Amino acid sequence: MSQNIIQHTIQFVQEQLADDSSGHDWYHIQRVWHNAQTIHDKEQKGNRLVVELAALLHDLADEKLFNEIEGLNRIQYFLEGEGIAENIIQHVLEVIQSISYRKGDLPLSTEGKIVQDADRLDAIGAIGIARAFAYGGHNGRKLYDPHIPPKEYIDHKADEKEKSPTINHFYEKLLRLQDLMKTETGRKLAQSRHEFMIDYLEQFYSEINDESIELE
Numbered sequence: 522m523s524q525n526i527i528q529h530t531i532q533f534v535q536e537q538l539a540d541d542s543s544g545h546d547w548y549h550i551q552r553v554w555h556n557a558q559t560i561h562d563k564e565q566k567g568n569r570l571v572v573e574l575a576a577l578l579h580d581l582a583d584e585k586l587f588n589e590i591e592g593l594n595r596i597q598y599f600l601e602g603e604g605i606a607e608n609i610i611q612h613v614l615e616v617i618q619s620i621s622y623r624k625g626d627l628p629l630s631t632e633g634k635i636v637q638d639a640d641r642l643d644a645i646g647a648i649g650i651a652r653a654f655a656y657g658g659h660n661g662r663k664l665y666d667p668h669i670p671p672k673e674y675i676d677h678k679a680d681e682k683e684k685s686p687t688i689n690h691f692y693e694k695l696l697r698l699q700d701l702m703k704t705e706t707g708r709k710l711a712q713s714r715h716e717f718m719i720d721y722l723e724q725f726y727s728e729i730n731d732e733s734i735e736l737e
């Protein structure tokens with residue numbers, strides 16, 4: 522039964538994200554789904570179905586890709602069609618709405634913590650570096666501009682207009698994620714990915730010979 526629901530959900534997600542080139546394609550969803558299962562297996566807490574459904578559906582109401590309200594309605598309609606209990610549906614919708622970085626650190630259920638960590642793992646490390654530059658290009662951002670330093674604090678609305686270079690995004694968000702992990706397992710998995718980004722930035726600046734930026 523639940524296997525069938527997962528298969529239908531995969532199809533539903535693939536239909537909507539098939540052509541995405543902003544770093545939110547199906548394989549992003551598949552990695553987040555996989556990360557979420559790994560974290561859930563280790564932590565042994567939270568409802569498995571909520572974790573899997575929220576991981577699979579988490580980007581279908583992301584305002585960068587879709588209208589949030591319409592996206593949430595579409596997800597609700599789909600889950601109702603699958604005959605899923607109303608309390609599970611509400612929990613999935615709540616997780617999807619509360620895990621985004623740009624919404625700040627909202628209080629999360631156990632399932633929310635797992636899915637947020639799973640999504641954030643995919644924003645760091647080698648894959649996170651690839652996604653950041655892919656998103657930056659898609660979004661009209663430069664790779665690097667020595668005249669635009671990273672900001673201490675990000676106002677997402679202003680950032681959309683100013684389009685600061687992608688390399689700044691590492692200091693503004695990606696290097697912060699390790700400390701923001703909510704589960705023990707997520708934090709452990711984040712470590713080597715975090716270190717890889719530090720090494721990457723060191724190499725990046727050594728190649729362009731700019732000593733002006735200090736790494737932590």
Ligand code: ADP
Nearest residue numbers: 544620621622623644649652653656657687690
């Ligand atoms: P969330 O959904 O948690 O708010 P995002 O959707 O903002 O996360 O991020 C999705 C991907 O796009 C991540 O890999 C992230 O690093 C990348 N990204 C988001 N904003 C920027 C940016 N300003 N520059 C480069 N990459 C970005």
Ligand code: NI
Nearest residue numbers: 553579580640
């Ligand atoms: Ni995501």
